[in-house]
Amino acid sequence: MFYPILVSICQGAAIFTAQYYGQGNYQEVQKIFSIKLIFPSLATLFFFFVGVLFPQRIIGFFVDANLDAYKHGVKYLKIVIWSYLPLSISSAFAFTLRPLKLTHIPMIAVIVGMSTNALLNFLLIYGFWIFPALGVEGAAIATVIARIMELIVYIVLFFKNDYPFKTKIANYFKIDLDLVRKTFVKVVPLFFNEVLFTSALTIIFKTYSNLGQKEIAVINIADVISQIVYILASGLGTAANIFVGIHLGNNELKEAEDNANYLLGYSVGMGIIITFILSIISFIVPHFYNIQPQTKVLTTYAILIHAFMAPVTMLTRIPFFVLRSGGRVYEVLLLDAIFMWIVKVPVAIICGYVLHFPILPLFLAVEATRILNATISMALYKKKRWLTNLTS
Known part of the structure; x- marks a missing residue:
């Protein structure tokens, strides 16, 4: 906590x-x-x-x-x-x-x-x-x-x-109690987002780990290698807070929108580059680990899933950070934690415990939910309700 x-x-x-x-x-x-x-x-x-x-x-x-x-x-x-x-x-x-x-x-x-x-x-x-x-x-x-x-x-x-x-x-x-009140109106949804998102990730990982030690190794290695996606997304999130938030505070809404659109296009382009990078190293990295040959093959395919989902992942993160910069914290909560609990966790549980998918189909099914998340993210982004000066 x-x-x-x-x-x-x-x-x-x-x-x-x-x-x-x-x-x-x-x-x-x-x-x-x-x-x-x-x-x-x-x-x-x-x-x-x-x-x-x-x-x-x-x-x-x-x-x-x-x-x-x-x-x-x-x-x-x-x-x-x-x-x-x-x-x-x-x-x-x-x-x-x-x-x-x-x-x-x-x-x-x-x-x-x-x-x-x-x-x-x-x-x-x-x-x-x-x-x-x-x-x-x-x-x-x-x-x-x-x-x-x-x-x-x-x-x-x-x-x-x-x-x-x-x-x-x-x-x-x-x-300044008035400023504290205004700030905590944004803080509370973000707090619940952090808690609910983390707990959802725990349940999803438990679904993977229920398949066995080999499957745990596959997911852990693939996640470590794919951190390049999330590190880049986090950096672009910081950029969104700067280049969107500052213009919003100065009532330069056109400039804020232009910067957000640029970051969105840039992030997708970077996602495509990451797809090529991860696709290449997916056949190399598993051989550096002391794991069974079959586990190496599964790890390669898991990294490839991350690779081909990279542009979609980037497409979900930039709207997330832009919405947050505009103070749309309840929409952030919807895209992140609520989506995890309503869509991603049920998909993991149904495919893992009911349909008994092996690790790769299960992992693919869970990761494929990002496509729906990207669709919702873009819909909220295009409504432009985040183009708001919160300081006025």
Whole structure:
């Protein structure tokens, strides 16, 4: 629950960050940053104290207390929970800097964090030189230090530069209740979207895993390789928030629409390129894994399914991000979480548990639902109700 709350507050507030920035109203940008800073931090403190007081109960909810995973999970949680507050504050910076066209700063912070995490994982999990082998506790310590390093990058650059959301520290603790109300109208649907979408993904994966270990390997490898689609879509989503949201805030509706149309066409073009890339590597990558020959063949076909669905996937994501930039959060909820529960999950359950499809037909059936999602996405996009200035 911690991460959905954090992300939904920051995403909902970021809608207004882009539009107020486009309007040139930096005072409101500062107030929005304050909302991203304070409310996720309060939620973080709640989860922190719950984790400190009841780590056994939290892990026991997911894992049998008699298993080794339970003991390791408790040890991990007791340490990693100290990373929650740095993550919360870093997220406030990241979701503010991106709409201000300062996307390179979150990138630098993430690189520092990931590099620190990778290095400390190497040193602390298995031990190296003067560093002891701490196992799962070492992984948790690495995560905490990495989050702190990431936050240090933001804080150093914050005091070094003059950002539009920069003001006296005391001003960040002054809450504009009317702005909070307006922001949380957008936050609540995004929160439910995060929770419902994640739970739907869990059920779909359970349907795949019910077929056996071989099938789990096929889906896991194919999903890892196909992350190129979702990474690119996420980047274009950030672009949509910037190049659409800023123009909406400045009442430049024609420019906002032109940019959205450009991003839509660009995303489909990139999806076609990804189709060719994934099609080629689908015959190469499985051979790097220590799996059975039959599993390699199945993995190749699973990656090919991802490959040919790439343009459709891109066609679903850009309208999603554009609608969100225009504050159409209930339509976002419809396209994402509600679609998952009404269409995708039933297809997975019927094909997996009732019709007993093998892994490839099952995977294809579930992925093919993206075509319907793309159709609905484009219909909502073409209605242009997202062409709205939320700051006026």
